[in-house]
Amino acid sequence: MSNLKPKSQFRLLAQKRFGPFFATQLAGAFNDSFLKQLVILLVTFHTAQYTTLSTGLVTNMAAGLFILPFVLFSAFAGQLADRYDKSLVIRSVKAVEVVIMLAVSFGFYAKSLPTLLACIFAMGCHSAFFGPVKYSLLPRVLHQDELTGGNGLLEMGTFLSILGGTLVAGLMVASTTDPLMLSIAVTGVALTGLVSSLFIPPTGEAAPELKIRFSMVKDTLATLKLAQDEGKGVWTSLLAISWFWFMGAVLLSQIPALGKDVLRGDTSVVTVMLAVFSIGVAIGSLLCESLSEHKVEIGLVPIGSIGLTLFCADLGLASLQFANMTTLAPTATGLGWGEFMAATGSWRVLADITLIGLFGGLFIVPLYAYVQLNTHAQRQSRVISANNILNALFMVVAAGMAAGLLAAGLSVPQLILVCAGLNTLATVYLYLTMPGIFERFVVWVVEHKTKLLKR
Structure with missing residues (x-):
């Protein structure tokens, strides 16, 4: 390794080993969000043409x-990603995405909700097969001092693409429901992802001797066991990443109700809240490289977790205070984003949401880099598959918990x-179970305090 100071993470975007993959990931994340939001909005605003079911049920x-x-x-996807060249797997998945978008086009023309829901399931399959390749490719194409920056770029791009897909879907449905235009949009994004994937360099086969098998229950349990056997630090990191998605599932699912029923806003207020959260995650993800000084630094994880707790708690308190204000008169359609921003307490709410996203980025990026660095190359995709399985399970539990507590x-x-309190317990668990994390946290704080004092 050179003794020169590493350059900015953004240089990776112009390099063939990372740039085409990054563009492929952007297109995939955008299309996932774009398709789901299109279906939800079409059913919401053109219900009679698609279904007699309620919008809430369809959502x-x-x-x-x-x-x-x-x-x-996920278990099967992890096997494929370890067995075969990752660039080949990515191109295969992207080609299937184009076929799915052609089926989506039929659903738009036929106004067939079952077809569109089947395509959403198919896109879930697409993402399940892409996920293990996405994170296991990075340690094969990046140097150790680039892992944190590369993961930061990936998280930034993912969250901003999801936000972009949601916003563009809203703009499209507001301007047209022409099946041809909708079809061109979703298929065009899929083709963009496929074309960019053609430029991803070969990575080689990580585990050429691996025998592929398919048994949902048996392989899923075996994949989770494999991740556990990779070491306590890796397994705890996977649980911590899944905890982030638990928190995200609860908080993001409540933003529409928080914006409409508590903050008295209209759809533009909800959009602003989603936007600042995504921007916060993007900023936090990008900050990780400079804060870690180009190392894989798990000492940032407790900082992220503490920030999540503090600003979740403040968001709850700020929302209660805003809701109890007597000087703000409710309107029939809700406050527009301009009226909301002029209201006392609105900036505090938005700052809390932004900082929850920012500290979420500081929390999750070092964990992904740690897993990549401490997992054997032949098993990386399957360990990431275990992470995806855990993420999904945690998100299902989060949805059930939120529904149950709201119903109560x-x-x-x-x-x-409640989420702030639970995150405090999760932080304590992380301190007690992840090797070296508390020591690295203390060292990071002391080192940076010393540097600040010298300045």
Whole structure:
């Protein structure tokens, strides 16, 4: 390794080993979000043309169908990604995505909700097969001092692409429901991803002797056991990553209700809240490289977790305070984003949501880099598959917990306060079970305090 100071992570975007893969990931994340939001909005605003089912039921069905493949097929996907060249797997998955978008086009023309829901399930399968390749490719193409920066770029791109897909879907449905235009949009994004994947260099086969088998239950349990056997630090990291998605599932699912029922806003307020959260995650993810000084630094993880707790708690309290204001008169359609921003307490709410995202980025990026660095190359994809399985299970539990607590009478702000309390317990668990994390946290704080004092 050179003694020169490593350059910015953004240089990776112009390099063939990372740039085409990054573009492929952006297109895939965008299309996942774009398709789901298109279906939800079409059913919401053109219900009679598609179904007699309620919008809420369709929304939950879409979410469930998208996440189910992660439980069913992640173990098999991990085997494929370890056995075969990752660039080949990526191109195969992207080619299937184009076929799925052609089926989506039929669903738009026929106004067939079953077809569109089946395609959402198929896109969940697409993502389940892409996920193990996505994170296991990085340690094969990046140097150790680039892992944190590369993961930061990946998380930034993922969250901003998801946000972009959601926003563009809203703009499209507001301007047209022409099946041809919708079909061109989703198919065009899929083709973009396929074309960019053609430029991803070969990575070689990580485990050429691996025998592929398919047994959902047996292989899923075996994959989780393999991840456990990789070491306590890796397994705890996977649980911590899944905890982040637990928190994210609860908080993001409550933003529409928080914006509408608690903060008295219209759809533009909800959009602003989603946007600042995604921007916060992007900023936090990108900060990891400079804060870690180009190392894989798990000492940042406790900082992220503490920030999540503090700003979740403050968001709950700020929302309660905003809801109890008597000077703000409710309107028939809700406050527009301009009116909301002018209201007392609105900036505090948005700052809390942004900082939850930022500290979430500081929490999750070092964990992904740690897993990649401490997992054997022949098993990396299967370990990432175990992570995807755990993520899906944690998100299902999160949805059930949120639904149960809300049904029991808790308000949305109170539910957010519960999340802050649970995250405190998760932070303590992380300190007690992950080797070296507390020591690295103390060392990082002392080193950076010393540098600040010298300045």
